[in-house]
Amino acid sequence: MKRFLVLALAALGCQAKTVTHDFNVTWVTANPDGLADRKVVGINGQWPLPVIEVNKGDRLVVNMHNNLDRAASIHWHGMFQNNTNYMDGASMITQCPVPAGSSMTYNFTVNQNGTYWYHCHTDYCYPDGYRQALIVHDEDAPFKFDEEFTVTLSDWYHDMVEDLSSEFMSVYNPTGAEPIPNAFLFNDTFNTSLPVKPNKTYLIRIINISAFVGQYFYIEGHNFKIVEIDGVYTEPAEADTLYLGVAQRYAILLTTKNETDTNYPIVTVADSSLLDTMPPELRLNNTNWLEYNKNADHPQATINVTDSKSIVPFDDINLVSSDGMELLPEPDMEVNVTVIMNNLNNGQSYAFLNNISFTTPKVPSLYTAMSAGDDLVSNKGIYGEFTHPMVLNHNDVVQVVVNNADTGSHPFHLHGHNFQVIDRQPPYGEHFFDFLNGDPVPYDPNNHTAFPKVPARRDTFVLPPNGYIVMRFVADNPGVWIFHCHIDWHLSSGLAMIFVEAPQQMKERMTIPQEHIDVCQAAGIPSKGNAAADTLDFLDLKGQASQPGWIPDGFTARGIVALVFSILSAICGIISIVIYGLADVKKKQVDDVSTEAEQSGEVVVEENVENPSKS
Numbered sequence: 294m295k296r297f298l299v300l301a302l303a304a305l306g307c308q309a310k311t312v313t314h315d316f317n318v319t320w321v322t323a324n325p326d327g328l329a330d331r332k333v334v335g336i337n338g339q340w341p342l343p344v345i346e347v348n349k350g351d352r353l354v355v356n357m358h359n360n361l362d363r364a365a366s367i368h369w370h371g372m373f374q375n376n377t378n379y380m381d382g383a384s385m386i387t388q389c390p391v392p393a394g395s396s397m398t399y400n401f402t403v404n405q406n407g408t409y410w411y412h413c414h415t416d417y418c419y420p421d422g423y424r425q426a427l428i429v430h431d432e433d434a435p436f437k438f439d440e441e442f443t444v445t446l447s448d449w450y451h452d453m454v455e456d457l458s459s460e461f462m463s464v465y466n467p468t469g470a471e472p473i474p475n476a477f478l479f480n481d482t483f484n485t486s487l488p489v490k491p492n493k494t495y496l497i498r499i500i501n502i503s504a505f506v507g508q509y510f511y512i513e514g515h516n517f518k519i520v521e522i523d524g525v526y527t528e529p530a531e532a533d534t535l536y537l538g539v540a541q542r543y544a545i546l547l548t549t550k551n552e553t554d555t556n557y558p559i560v561t562v563a564d565s566s567l568l569d570t571m572p573p574e575l576r577l578n579n580t581n582w583l584e585y586n587k588n589a590d591h592p593q594a595t596i597n598v599t600d601s602k603s604i605v606p607f608d609d610i611n612l613v614s615s616d617g618m619e620l621l622p623e624p625d626m627e628v629n630v631t632v633i634m635n636n637l638n639n640g641q642s643y644a645f646l647n648n649i650s651f652t653t654p655k656v657p658s659l660y661t662a663m664s665a666g667d668d669l670v671s672n673k674g675i676y677g678e679f680t681h682p683m684v685l686n687h688n689d690v691v692q693v694v695v696n697n698a699d700t701g702s703h704p705f706h707l708h709g710h711n712f713q714v715i716d717r718q719p720p721y722g723e724h725f726f727d728f729l730n731g732d733p734v735p736y737d738p739n740n741h742t743a744f745p746k747v748p749a750r751r752d753t754f755v756l757p758p759n760g761y762i763v764m765r766f767v768a769d770n771p772g773v774w775i776f777h778c779h780i781d782w783h784l785s786s787g788l789a790m791i792f793v794e795a796p797q798q799m800k801e802r803m804t805i806p807q808e809h810i811d812v813c814q815a816a817g818i819p820s821k822g823n824a825a826a827d828t829l830d831f832l833d834l835k836g837q838a839s840q841p842g843w844i845p846d847g848f849t850a851r852g853i854v855a856l857v858f859s860i861l862s863a864i865c866g867i868i869s870i871v872i873y874g875l876a877d878v879k880k881k882q883v884d885d886v887s888t889e890a891e892q893s894g895e896v897v898v899e900e901n902v903e904n905p906s907k908s
Contacts, residue, residue, distance in 0.1 A: 309350040314343070316367075319360045323422065326476040326483060329451040333422030334361065334413070341481040342425035344443060349406045349431045355399045357391065364390035364816065367399055368414035369427065370540060371524050371752050373709055376802050377401045378659055378772030379809055381708055384415040385653040386775045386791060389813035389820070391415075397812055406431035407524035408498040408542040410445075417454040420504035420781055428498065429524070435615055436520050436529070438546060441496035442487050446510070446537060446561055448474035448503040461782055462641055469634055469642030470569040471505055471782045477563050479581045486584035486591070487559065494548045496520075501537035504781040507564040507704065507755070509604045510535045510543075512583055513595065514557045517545040519612060523751035525711055526615040536564075536606035536721065538704030538755040540779040549585070557583045558594040565601045566726065566758075567701060577601065608721035610714050612749040620744055621713060621765045624692035628683055631696040631735070632703060632756065632778075632788065637841040643787050644778070650787030650840040651777070652679035654824035659773040660813075662796050663805055664821035665831055670796040675831040677824025679839050681790035685768040687798050693776070696735040696761045703783065705762070706753040709774035709794070713748040716741055716763040717756075728759035736761040753779060771795035771802060787840065 321335030336342045347353055359365045368382035380401045384390040391397045412424035426443050450457060450472065457472040479485060489495060497517070499510060511534040518529040521544035535543055559581045565571065580594045598604065630646040637643055643650040654661070654677045662670050669675055676682035685691055693712070695705060718734065718741075719727045728734050741763075748765075756762050777789035805820075813820040822828040825837040 309348070309352070311352040311354060312345075312347045313354040314345065314356070316355055316357045317360060318357060318365060318423075320362075325478055325481050326449055328475065331451055332453065334365075334418065335422070340422055342422070344425055345411065345427045347403050347427075347429055349403065349429055349433075352400070352402050356396065357399065358396045359391045359393055362393050363418070364392050364415050365413050365418055365423065366390055366397075366415045367411055368708075369399070369401075369409065369411050370706075371405070371407075371409040371542075371711075372401070372403065373405065373770055374401060374772065375404070375770055378709070378774075378799070378803060379805050381772070381774075382414050383708060383775050385657050386773055387659045388657055388809055389816045389818045391812050392816040395812055395815045398808060403429055405429055405524055406434065407521050407526070408443075408500060408544050409524060410500050410502055410540075410542070412502065417458050417781060417785055420448075420450060420454045424502045426498070426500055426502075435526055436496075436546060437494070438496040439493040441498065443498045444487075444500070445478075445480055446499065446501045446503065446508045447478045447481065448506045448563070449476040449478050450504075451475045454504075458785065462786065464640035467636055467640060467642055468569075469644075469786065471567070471780070473568055473570060473572060473575065474506060474563075475575070477506070477508065477561065477576065477579055479559070479561060479579060483579070484581065486556070486582040486587070488584045488587065489549045491549050491551050491553055491585065494546055496544060497547055498542065498544045499535070499537060500542045501539055503539045505539065506567055507536060507538040507702070509562040509564070509601060509606060510537060510560070512547070512557055512559050514550075514555075515547060515583065517547040519607065520544055520546055522609060522612060522749065523711060523753060525750045527749070528613040528615050530607070530612055532607035534604060534606045536604075536755070538702070538753060538779070539781075540704055540706050540753040541751070541755075549583075553585045554589060556585055556589050556591050558592060559583055560594045560596075562598045562601050562604060564702075565599075602726050605722050609751070609754075610717050610720060610745075610749055613745075613747045614750050617747055618713075618750070619747055620715065621690050621767065623690070624765060625689035626685065627692045627694065629694040629696075629736075630790070632699050634699050636844060638844050639841045641841075643840065644783050645787060646681060646790050649679060649681040649790070651681055651784075651789035652677075652787065652838045652840050654680050655826040655836075655838060656819050656822045656824065657813075658682070658791055658793070658824070660805065660820050661823055661831075662773060662793060662799055663803070664828070665823070667797065667800070669831050670800060671793075672832070673793065674834070675823040676791065676793060677834060677837045679837065680824060683790065683792050684796065685792055685794045687768060687771065687795035689768045691766055691768050691792075693764045693766075694736045694761065695756055695764075696733065697756050697759055698733045700729055700758050702758050703756040703778045703780065703788070704753050705756055705776065706779045707764075707766070707774060707776045707792075709770045709772055710766045711750045711752040712754075712764040712766040713750050714754050714762065714764055715744040715748050716761075717754070718742070718760045719757050725757055728757065731759065733759040734761070736763055768792075768794045771799035773799075
């Protein structure tokens, strides 16, 4: 038996390989919608970026050379990073941002299967094009197919994100209205086709790599079977329409028709419920094609949707994980948070989980854990108040309840895990927006629908407007993991918290690579100490980064903004009075001099007081 096991492991080792990529990250120019050239983040001089493909069990090595003019990183979305938390790529959580001119190597073993993606996780950089698919092939997948396609859905901005972000986080945007995209792309382009043959089964992997907007997906004249969500195989489930929140992935099996005379629209519809305004030139509906015959007509979609709330997608909470993993037992710990959107006393709009708007610490949180003493590493106080830390015991069952006191939906993502989705209200379907115009409905542990026996699992789940979701997972992956809304505008405004998971085991199992410490030094960021970078007293948080103060009682956000504008107007008025007053005095002095000169017979040239010439 031992000999057989050794041979089996040796065979597995022979099959696994190391896949290496060298990424020279620079600016390039692109115009995917044909409307505007703009700078985008390119890799090795190219955009769209390369799709990374590996087999389950392979080692992935990516040497990232940052030749942008700003910091960057790479997050491997959906990768658990077991015992390699420092490779997760979340800036100021598990690493320092890689500054311009520096490099970092990401090196980890891929022990998962399915559909993933990679993207920058530093400030706002991934909406500038720094995102692409990561596919993990599995020869033991529980389904068969003839060929496969990968489809990415994305929103697209003509302006640089640094310009949009300064307008978004501004006193001039007190409601927190998110920037409206200029276009929606399919595989980073428009009007493209997936060429197919009759009587074949295709695996189509669909990934929403947007920064903001969810999208609906369907193919006219075809149903399909869902077989994977976010890297988790499911029992095949027939569907005709999907909704993909930002960062969500599906893999579907589609069997083609026995004909070649007709091409069928692949229809994507942007989620209009997320948009505060609807520019008349914005196309919510986009048509690409399932192409049976390249010489046949390529028709437009038969339905043009103006309000996407009328679309009813498949409810992913009804999916059953194919491994049969049953509902986890009653939780050892519950994290109960509420999403709030509100203004602070600087007049800007922020996002909160239980009145805490996530603010990055001065030391990456993983590095705080690794540099703390054993007696302090489990003390959540050392990680800072405004990272909103929760310390999880090793192997505890954790239940996370997220209530939504906002009228928008939010795709929440947990790094380092997928989780069981055991309740969501309202469910997907015709009632998903039922709470939109009423008061928020929080989760009631004494009054809820029955939890599924074998729940769906995924790493990103959509929180309904004014509703809630309930999730469970096992804290079996030591590390510091961020839990956040994957709408990039909301993450930047604070809709996040961190889970410090099994910190003692974390310290025992991991060592931060020296190259990562060198990156911190190059960036001028401390690699030791608490959230305030104090290495002498880890419980002293004096100087920690913090959110602005709350608006005083009796003031409203609108009132604060009105007060700010009133003060600015008053200051401008005073300046105008002073300028014009001085101008009148100076002009009177000139007039007096002219009169005296005329009386004495002198010739006077009058100076232009408002715009004096320079010799």
